[in-house]
Amino acid sequence: MSVFPGITHVAVTVSDLKRSTPWYAALFGSDPVLDEDTDGGFHHTVFALDGGQLFGLHQHESAPAGSFDERRSGLDHVSFACTDRDELEGWVKRLDDLGYRHGGIVDAHYGSGLSFRDPDNVALEFFAPPAA
Template sequence: MSFPTLTHIAVTVSDLDASTRWYSALFDSEPVLDEDEESGDFHHTAFELDHGTLFGLHKHTTTGPAEGFDERRAGLDHVAFAATQGELPAWEKRLDELGIEHNGIKHAHYGSGISFRDPDDIALEFFAPPPE
């Protein structure tokens, strides 16, 4: 039996409206889901990406620690979106058009990527495997 693929990723955000607008612009699409979760513990908004993967935004009804997101603490380090080497310049241009700060295209032996952050400072990346 092979290990299953990811069906969705959900990140907790501090301002659901602002994050929904930001991710709508990044994904160039509107959410496919926007509702209070059945238990009432959180509201979730989800975007459908290519191949059926969902990217969700959660806003919880109770507050957690006052400390902000930091990928150096135990938990999420970053989320990477698949790209090809040829697509990276177009993604770099798209981020520029949206006014999203990034570090430019960086190359390593294991692949290339463009790192950037969402409004809550969650680390995101467009990643392409190395050319063959």
């Protein structure tokens, strides 16, 4: 094994699929490719993204109370790759058009990011590498 494999999918736990599914569908500009209950006491919805990646939403019957907090052990945030800062500016407009709050583009020496949160407060980001 000479190359570490890429990520095929990410799944986040949400408190209300009926609220989160349309929110993510609007963000992704597509409908889910899978929506099913499982025998394990949870329901999942999956979106197909470009590059063969999948993004899943899980709702567990026995989920503990409380919203997402990146300061707890576990997930900090999910970041979506952009080619450059111009693409980030397009996402600012898209988020604004959707009425999704965000923190604006933040530039650093290692790249530029645009942070926002889903209805359960899960931290999401669009990220572009620094200009060459």
